[in-house]
Amino acid sequence: xxxxxxxxxxxxxxxxxxxxxxxxxxxxxxxxxxxxxxxxxxxxxxxxxxxxxxxxxxxxxxxxxxxxxxxxxxxxxxxxxxxxxxxxxxxxxxxxxxxxxxxxxxxxxxxxxxxxxxxxxxxxxxxxxxxxxxxxxxxxxxxxxxxxxxxxxxxxxxxxxxxxxxxxxxxxxxxxxxxxxxxxxxxxxxxxxxxxxxxxxxxxxxxxxxxxxxxxxxxxxxxxxxxxxxxxxxxxxxxxxxxxxxxxxxxxxxxxxxxxxxxxxxxxxxxxxxxxxxxxxxxxxxxxxxxxxxxxxxxxxxxxxxxxxxxxxxxxxxxxxxxxxxxxxxxxxxxxxxxxxxxxxxxxxxxxxxxxxxxxxxxxxxxxxxxxxxxxxxxxxxxxxxxxxxxxxxxxxxxxxxxxxxxxxxxxxxxxxxxxxxxxxxxxxxxxxxxxxxxxxxxxxxxxxxxxxxxxxxxxxxxxxxxxxxxxxxxxxxxxxxxxxxxxxxxxxxxxxxxxxxxxxxxxxxxxxxxxxxxxxxxxxxxxxxxxxxxxxxxxxxxxxxxxxxxxxxxxxxxxxxxxxxxxxxxxxxxxxxxxxxxxxxxxxxxxxxxxxxxxxxxxxxxxxxxxxxxxxxxxxxxxxxxxxxxxxxxxxxxxxxxxxxxxxxxxxxxxxxxxxxxxxxxxxxxxxxxxxx
Ligand code: IVH
Numbered sequence: 001x002x003x004x005x006x007x008x009x010x011x012x013x014x015x016x017x018x019x020x021x022x023x024x025x026x027x028x029x030x031x032x033x034x035x036x037x038x039x040x041x042x043x044x045x046x047x048x049x050x051x052x053x054x055x056x057x058x059x060x061x062x063x064x065x066x067x068x069x070x071x072x073x074x075x076x077x078x079x080x081x082x083x084x085x086x087x088x089x090x091x092x093x094x095x096x097x098x099x100x101x102x103x104x105x106x107x108x109x110x111x112x113x114x115x116x117x118x119x120x121x122x123x124x125x126x127x128x129x130x131x132x133x134x135x136x137x138x139x140x141x142x143x144x145x146x147x148x149x150x151x152x153x154x155x156x157x158x159x160x161x162x163x164x165x166x167x168x169x170x171x172x173x174x175x176x177x178x179x180x181x182x183x184x185x186x187x188x189x190x191x192x193x194x195x196x197x198x199x200x201x202x203x204x205x206x207x208x209x210x211x212x213x214x215x216x217x218x219x220x221x222x223x224x225x226x227x228x229x230x231x232x233x234x235x236x237x238x239x240x241x242x243x244x245x246x247x248x249x250x251x252x253x254x255x256x257x258x259x260x261x262x263x264x265x266x267x268x269x270x271x272x273x274x275x276x277x278x279x280x281x282x283x284x285x286x287x288x289x290x291x292x293x294x295x296x297x298x299x300x301x302x303x304x305x306x307x308x309x310x311x312x313x314x315x316x317x318x319x320x321x322x323x324x325x326x327x328x329x330x331x332x333x334x335x336x337x338x339x340x341x342x343x344x345x346x347x348x349x350x351x352x353x354x355x356x357x358x359x360x361x362x363x364x365x366x367x368x369x370x371x372x373x374x375x376x377x378x379x380x381x382x383x384x385x386x387x388x389x390x391x392x393x394x395x396x397x398x399x400x401x402x403x404x405x406x407x408x409x410x411x412x413x414x415x416x417x418x419x420x421x422x423x424x425x426x427x428x429x430x431x432x433x434x435x436x437x438x439x440x441x442x443x444x445x446x447x448x449x450x451x452x453x454x455x456x457x458x459x460x461x462x463x464x465x466x467x468x469x470x471x472x473x474x475x476x477x478x479x480x481x482x483x484x485x486x487x488x489x490x491x492x493x494x495x496x497x498x499x500x501x502x503x504x505x506x507x508x509x510x511x512x513x514x515x516x517x518x519x520x521x522x523x524x525x526x527x528x529x530x531x532x533x534x535x536x537x538x539x540x541x542x543x544x545x546x547x548x549x550x551x552x553x554x555x556x557x558x559x560x561x562x563x564x565x566x567x568x569x570x571x572x573x574x575x576x577x578x579x580x581x582x583x584x585x586x587x588x589x590x591x592x593x594x595x596x597x598x599x600x601x602x603x604x605x606x607x608x609x610x611x612x613x614x615x616x617x618x619x620x621x622x623x624x625x626x627x628x629x630x631x632x633x634x635x636x637x638x639x640x641x642x643x644x645x646x647x648x649x650x651x652x653x654x655x656x657x658x659x660x661x662x663x664x665x666x667x668x669x670x671x672x673x674x675x676x677x678x
Contacts, residue, residue, distance in 0.1 A: 004045055004048070004049045004052060005049070005052045007045060008042065008045050008046060008049065008052045008053070008054070008057075009052075009054070011038060011041060011042045011045065012042060012054055012056075012057055012058055014038060015035070015038050015039060015042060015058040016058055016155075016156065018030055018035055018038070019058060019061075019151060020154075020245060022035075022151075023151045023152045023247070024152060024245060024247055039058065039059065039062075042057070042058065042059055043059050043062075044620070046059060047615070047620070047621070048615070050615065050651060055127060056127050056128065056155035056156040057155075058155070060148045060149070060155060061148065061149050061151060061155075061213060062149070062210065062213050063145070063146075063148075063149045063208070063209030063210035063211070063212055063213035065145035065209045066207055066208055066209070067142075067143075067145055067146070067207050067209070068207060070141035070142055070143060070205070071141070071142040072135075072139045072140070072141065072142070073130065073132045073139060073140055073141070073142050074138065074139050075120060075132065075135075075137070075138060075139065075140060076122075076166065077166065077225045078137050078138055079118060079120055079134045079135075079137045079140070079168070080137060080297065080300060080301050080302060081137070081300060081301055082283065082301050082302070082305055082306060082307040083298075083300075083301045083306055083307070084281075084306075084307045084308075084309050085306060085307070085308055085309070086308070086309050086311055088258075088262055088265070088308075090306075091258065091261060091262075091265075091284065091306065091308060092258055094284070094306045095258055097303070098286060098291075098295060098303070098304070101294060101295055101303070102286075102291050102294060102295070104291075106286055106287075106288075106291060107233075107254055107255075107256060107286075107287040107288065108254070108255045108256075108261060108284050108285065108286060108287060109234055109235050109252060109253070109254055109255070109284070109285045109286075109287045110252070110253050110254075110255050110260075110261055110264040110265075110282055110283070110284055111222055111249065111251070111252050111282065111283045111285070112220075112249060112251055112268065112272075112279045112282065112283075113279055113280055113281040113282055113283045113307055113308075113309070114169075114170035114172050114220055114222075114277070114278075114279055115170075115172065115196070115197050115277075115278040115279055115280040116170040116171050116172030116173070116196070116197055116200045116201075116219075116277075116278075117133065117134075117170065117171045117172075117197070117200050117201045117204055118133070118134040118168065118169075118170055118171075119131055119132070119133060119134075119143075119147065119168065119169055119170070119171050119204075119219065120132050120133075120134070120140065120166055120167075120168050121147065121153065121166065121167050121168070121169075121221075122164070122165075122166050123157060123161065123164070123165060123166075123167065124163070124164050125163060125164075126156055126157040126158075126161055127155065127156055127157075128144075128147075128148065128153070128154065128155045128156070130142060130144050131143055131144045131146075131147035131148075131153075132144075133204065141205070143204055143205070145209040146203075146204055146205075146206065146209050146212040147171075147204075148209070149209055149212045149213035149217075150171065150217045150218065150219055152218050152219055152247040153219050153246075153247075154244070154245040154246060157244040157245055158243070158244060158245050159243040159244045159245075160230070160243075160244075161241075161244040162226055162227075162228045162229060162230070163228065164226065164227075164228075165224055165225065165226030165227075165228075165229065166224070166225040166226060167221050167223070167224050167225075167241065167246065168221065168222065168223040168224075168225065169219050169220050169221035169222050169223070170219065170220055170222065171200050171204060171217055171218070171219045172196060172197070172200050172217070172218055172219070172220070172277050172278065173196040173197075173199040173200040173203070173215075173216070173217060173218075173277075174196070174216060174218055174276050174277045175196065175276055175277060175278075176216075176276065177215065177216035178193070178196040178199050181193070181199055181215065182199075184530055184531075187437070187442075187530055187531070188527065188528050188529060188530035188533070190528065191331075191417075191418070194354075195278070196277065196278050197278065200217060203215050203217055204217070208560070210560075211560075218247075218277070219247060220247055220248070220249050221238075221241065221246045221247060221248055222238065222248075222249070222283075223238070224237050224238060224241060229289075232288065232289045232290060233287045233288050233289060234285055234286075234287050234288075234289065234292075235252070235254055235287050238252070239252075251268075254287065255284075261284055264282060265282050265308055268282060269310055272310070279310075280309055280310060281307050281308050281309035281310050282307070282308045282310075283305060283306075283307050283308075284305065284306050284307075284308065285304060285305040286304035286305065291304065292304040312373040312374065312383075313343055313344040313373065313374050314343075314371055314372065314373045314383070315341050315342070315343050315348075315371070315372055316341075316369050316370065316371050316372070316386055317338050317339045317340075317341035317348075317369070317370065317372060318338065318339040318367065318368070318369055318370070319336055319337075319338060319364055319365070319366060319367065319368050319369075319370050319382070320337045320338060320339055320366070321336075321337045321366060322334050322335065322336055322337070322353065322359075322366065322397060323335045323337055323404075324400055324404045325429075326403060326404065326405050326421055326427060326429040326430060327429070327430075327433060328429075328430060328433025328434055328436070328437055328525065329420070329424075329430070329433075329527055330420045330421040330422065330423070330424055330427065330430050331418045331419075331420055332400070332403070332410060332418060332419040332420065332421065333352065333353075333354070333355075333418075334352075334353040334354070334355070334356070334359060334399070335350050335351070335352060335353065336350060336351045336352075336353050336364070336370070336382055337349065337350060338350060338351060338370070338372065341372065343372060343374055343380060344374045348372060348374075348380045351372055351379070351380045351381055351382050352379050352381065353382065354417070355417040355418050355419070356399040356412075356417075356419060357417055359397050359399065362382060362383075362384065362385060363385065363396065364382060364385055364397065365385075365390070365394040365395060365396060365397060366394070366395075366397065367391050367394055368385045368386070368389070368390055368391075368394065369385070369386040369389035369390075370382045370384070370385055370386070371383050371384045371385070371386065399419065400419075403421035403423065403427060405421070405427055405428050405429050406421065406423050406426060406427040406428065408421050408422060408423040408427065409422075410422075425465070425577055428458065431458065431463075431464060431465065432451075432454055432455060432458055434465070434466065434525045435454045435457075435458075435463060435465075435466060435469070436451055436454055437523070437525050438466045438469070438523045438524070438525060439454070439469075440523075442519070442522070442531055443515075443519060443522055443523030444512040444515050444519065444520070444523045445508075445512065445515065446469070446505075446508045446509055446512050447508060448501070448504040448505045448507075448508045449505055449508065449509075452482070452484060452493070452495045453495060453497075453505070455482070456480050456481070456482045456495060456497070457472070457477075457480075459482065460480060462476055462477075465581055466523075466524070466525075466581060466585070467580075467581045467584035467585050467588070469509055470509065470584070470585065470588035470590075472505070472506065472509065473506070474502055474503075474506065477497050477502045477505060477506070478497055478498075478499070478502045479496075479497060480496070480497040481494065481495060481496030481497065482494070482495055482496075512590070513588065513589040513590055513591070514591070515590070515591060516538075516591055516594075516595060517538045517543075517544070517591045517592055517593055517594050517595075518534050518535045518537075518538035518539070518594070519531075519534070520585075520590050520591055520592065521534040521537060521538050521544070521547075522534035522535075524581075524582075526568060526569060526572045527568045527572070528564055528565045528568045529565065529568070529569070532560075533560070533561070533565060536558060536559070536560055536561065537558070537561070537569075538594055539594065540558045542593065542594045543592060543593045543594070544582060544586075544592040544593070545592075547569070547573075548573045548579070548582075550569075551570075552566050552567070552570060553640055553642065554636075554642070555569060555570070556638075557636045557637060557638040557640060558636075558637075559637055600630065600631075600632055601630040601631055602630075602631045602632065602677070603631070603632040604631045604632065604676060604677055605628055605631040605632050605633030605676070605677075606631075606632035606633065607632075607633075607644075608628075608632075608633040608634070608644045608645070609633070609634045609636055609642050609643050609644050610628050610633050610634065610635055610636070610643065610644060610645060610646070610647060611635075611636055611637065611638070611639055611643050611645075611646045611647070611656070611660075612624045612625070612628070612635065612646075612647040612649070613646060613647070613648055613649065613652045613653060613656050613657075614648055614649030614650050614651045614652030614653070615649045615650045615651055616647070616649040616650075616670055617649075617670060618670065618674070624647070627677075631677060639656055639659045639660050639663065639665065640663075641663055643660075643663075643665050644665070644666075645665060645666040645667070645668050646660045646665055646666070646667045646668070647668055647669075647670065647673050648667050648668070648669060649670060
């Protein structure tokens, strides 16, 4: 097939179909690999023929558009909220209010109430036009670029859809992805999201849609608004929208009376525990549009709908004490020790209190009777205090001022909620935490060591930092042992370093010397440098020495490296102790250079920093980068005063061009560039 326009069209159609099979029907007909190959082929074709890129191209799913400030959009139809209730009695009242106005039979539709972020999406002529958050109900933020990356939201519709309409739904973060995201955040020293709803709203407001594309956001649609809808009832329209490719829940029922509504509520109050995402109640809507119109709205919400909210399971118990835990990054987490209490199938003895602000806000005091809930959150939390039970001599909690482990004065930055222990090189849990991170599977994978063994090495003063691991030998390890007391339903445990154990540990430490550079970089434990960032840095800078030398400007010119990461890297490498550790690790034989560093063909571009922009005739993006490097130059993407020249292809971005001109950076064309290499 030689016609690229036609080929792009066909490939896009094919990919759309596979997307639909995978995300909506859950019945993929090709492997993930084959799918990725198709997408890659389309991306390549689009790059070569930007004039044929379709506005709804499936490549939009991988993101890339950056939004600095979200545009405010006025909703054509305001996005109201629903009145809430926690009791069936109030649903009975609602039904009576409705019947009083309608004076006829009323049919209700019961749906799940998804616990996420509301979104309003406009479609024009079958294409996704705009996606806007609820905001204050009157104006919302235009988050179109981010919403386009959500695979279950169609970019182009099929079937017999109205020419223009709005569809509303809830964007949510499924449990599995949420747990993974939080584990990753903790790995790089970022605070975890408190619940999937926060993770969804945080993700939806990110500036870089390429990051959003990597997160598994999902969306159920539950309301259609517009003038020319095919049916005159909610149930029929929403089911019809399935045919246009929207993800509409099957868990919708028509209920003719209170007892049917009650049954739906009770069934889902039990079954919600098995869902892969959070719901916080049931929404009950009058089905007929004619009746909805008759009922109208109050100032805040429609009279034709109500939300029944599930009660989070809640118990009360005594707050015995507050313990303070110190994490790998030095963050202090207050933890409530509770009188054990039964809650939603488990015995709860502890609850996180997050930080000093939360303690102040709740005004919890030692000896208080506190309410503990397990709602959407996975970890139980204290939601309030029974003030009637408060002891007369109770005092407000004074947050600790010094580290409970090393007694260093704690610090708290104004823009952060957590207190930190700054003694990162000498505070025992921070040292042990860094060692545990270093040996972990995704880092150096020294699997014969573990938490307990690290503690033994630490107690015996054999390790104080990660470089010390490479000084261990048979003599220093053999015979060490420790008995760990019983805790948390676990029995007493004895660990001893016998011959086999010792050999295994030394072998695993030795094998770790082959772990590639990008994983070593992750293992070192620089704040905000997780697995992905470490990979980006390793591939960009190739060697640790290049990375150490890089200044702030150079760091942030790398795609996906922002101010926070750059600052953290500079702070880390500014400390002589860290440089010393790296030198010792180097001497031990760890990998601090990327394998397959491109070979040098010439040094014609030596010392030159070059930006290639726009479409080139002889090179793809990867090829031009490689060519620059093969001739000793450095390829960067952002224009700064450090750039020696810009290699301009067709359609070079106007902002880049302007910036290059204002900095008086020479702009050369491809022919001239090829001449330079001759
Ligand atoms: S219908 C006029 N249906 O709950 C309001 N809302 O408190 C129309 N929600 O802002 C909303 N699941 O974000 C509707 N099945 C569902 C829902 C649902 C979750 C959210 C939505 C809304 C909030 C109302």
